[in-house]
Amino acid sequence: MPELPEVEVVRRGLATHLVGRTFVRISVLDARSLRRQVGGSDDFVSRLTGRRVVDIKRRGKYMWWVLDDDSTVVVHLGMSGQVLVNDGAPHHRHARIIGELDSGTSVVFADQRLFGGLFLDDSNPPSAISHIALDPLDPLFDDSALVERMRNKDVSVKRCLLDQALISGIGNIYADEALWRARLHFEKPAARISRAKMIELMGHARDVMTEALDQGGTSFDALYVNVEGESGYFARELNAYGREGQPCGRCGTAIRRASFMNRSSFFCPRCQRKS
DNA sequence: TTATGTTCCTGCATGC
DNA sequence: TGCATGCAGGAACATA
The missing domain is CATH 3.20.190.10 (MutM-like, N-terminal)
Incomplete structure (x- = not known):
């Protein structure tokens, strides 16, 4: 995607x-x-x-x-x-x-x-x-300002990551990957996450998308290709998305899939606890 | 105003 | 083999 x-x-x-x-x-x-x-x-x-x-x-x-x-x-x-x-x-x-x-x-x-x-x-x-927010790779992107806005929302952290009016460019795949790296559960209320943890999460989001960009993006099938019709290679680097039942790269616990916002969320039940 | 639900759409996998 | 069903999900729009 x-x-x-x-x-x-x-x-x-x-x-x-x-x-x-x-x-x-x-x-x-x-x-x-x-x-x-x-x-x-x-x-x-x-x-x-x-x-x-x-x-x-x-x-x-x-x-x-x-x-x-x-x-x-x-x-x-x-x-x-x-x-x-x-x-x-x-x-x-x-x-x-x-x-x-x-x-x-x-x-x-x-x-x-x-x-x-x-x-x-x-x-x-x-x-x-005009309603689309800046993305994390934009030089003008302000991590601190975004974190304040997110912490004032009465929604989960993943819903914030997917809200293009708050932060743009992140979809289901990179949201799950950034949350896995930050050890955050997708349903954790944004208001209950510390500023420092949120800043860390933004760093992970930026890192995972930069790494994906370097590898030509994430392709699971022929639905995403570059202008020459070639696939990217980042799918093999994913730690959470699409890995249901496979061991977590940190602790070995099987990755789980849950339904969230009419889509799938992949997470490690041990590394990413809701509370 | 804010949060949540619905809809659009096609092709593939699965089950009967 | 053929058909029905479920699933994938970004974002505008509708509703609560």
Whole structure:
């Protein structure tokens, strides 16, 4: 599932193919990937055709392509979105939007489960994602300020980590990994965690995502790949996520899986106690 | 205002 | 073999 490291891998890979290039033709194969485009697919096509890309930015799991009129194409990969570059090979089975560039290369947005999508925004950075907080890899990210906000919430620590308005870029995988490293139970109330422990947790979140980025992201299957269609290697480094029944790397206790917020949480029942 | 629940969506695994 | 069901989960939106 694409979280911050995976989106950053895509952003970096895309930059070499997209920046400085002009869209000469846009094909909409499935308008559901333009669900958030206010004027619909016709508006998307007419406004993007002929525009040149001058930069690619990212905040959390959102990426946006800055155009030469300072408008932006906002891209979110959702659960299964991919942005691939294609120089003539047959298009991906789940290709939804195809942008042909003046270089002859195509940029393909593919998405199996249709939770992701693209839309145009008039401003840079996009006003539509103004509610998204800075991510831990942003130089302006303020650990102390975030910790204060989290400790004033009447929710669990994992719910805080997944709240993109508090801290962006973290999804289910890296939340579980950061909590495992910090020895914190996912349901522990944020208000009952000390400032020092919270600061430590932020450090682990930053570390685990940096390490994942260095290894090209986390891939469990073909749902996450870079722009060349290649998988990342961080899945083999995971200590908690997806390891139900396997021994904890610290104490050997079997990792457990629990249902939380309509998704799975993986944790060590010995290292990560609720109280 | 804040916290929680629902919905969107497809492909794979599983059970009958 | 074929069908039904459960599951995966990010985030906007609805509801309490």
